Amino acid sequence: MRIVAIDGPAAAGKGTLARRLAAALGLPYLDTGLLYRAVGRLVLDAGGDPHDPAMAEAAARRLDPSDLGRADLRGPAADAAASGVAAIPGVRAALLDFQRGFATKGGAVLDGRDIGTVIFPDAPVKLFVTASPAERARRRWLELRGKGSDADLATVERDMRARDERDSARSAAPLKPADDAVVIDTSDLDAEAAFQAALAVVRDRLG
DSSP, X not given: OOEEEEEOOTTSSHHHHHHHHHHHHTOOEEETXXXXXXXXXXXXXXXXXXXXXXXXXXXXXXXXXGGGGOTTSSSHHHHHHHHHHHTOHHHHHHHHHHHHHHTTTTOEEEEESSIIIIXXXXXXXXXXXXXXXXXXXXXXXXXXXXXXXXXXXHHHHHHHHHHHHHHHHOSSXXXXXXXXXXXXXXXXXXXXXXXXXHHHHHHHHHO
């Protein structure tokens, strides 16, 4: 199975990288983070708390592919909601089959936080894409500013570090590199350099 598992923290560049690799390899692409963002939004829509296991799991089980196209899945509120529901084992279990089923027709490129450790532990290619917290915060801040937000850089970095801590400390599928993942630090790499580094790994692993 031609599966490329890409994990890493927010704003490390893994989404851009995953989309380019998928296009180069002719494989479908899934941003699994959108699943958790959409679940978080469904909970918020219902006036619930994303940390409530019952509400979050119920939202995960009624998730529809159309929910992934919502326009409000980015930003601090969506980030916090996604991090909250992602820490709930029932939510992760509910979304497991969705993610595995996506790649069963010949492979796929998937990015998230536990693709190489939980979803596809036997994937032939595993990448862990990261960057310094300061650089990731700067990228997210620029993204938000480009969308008209008046977000404060210090606040963005504080929120990002808090999410990193939550994601790494959670008991259900904590954010960490798989033992056999290749780590790519994009702090000082532009998108092209990161892509070439990743493509070299893919070619080596897939032949």
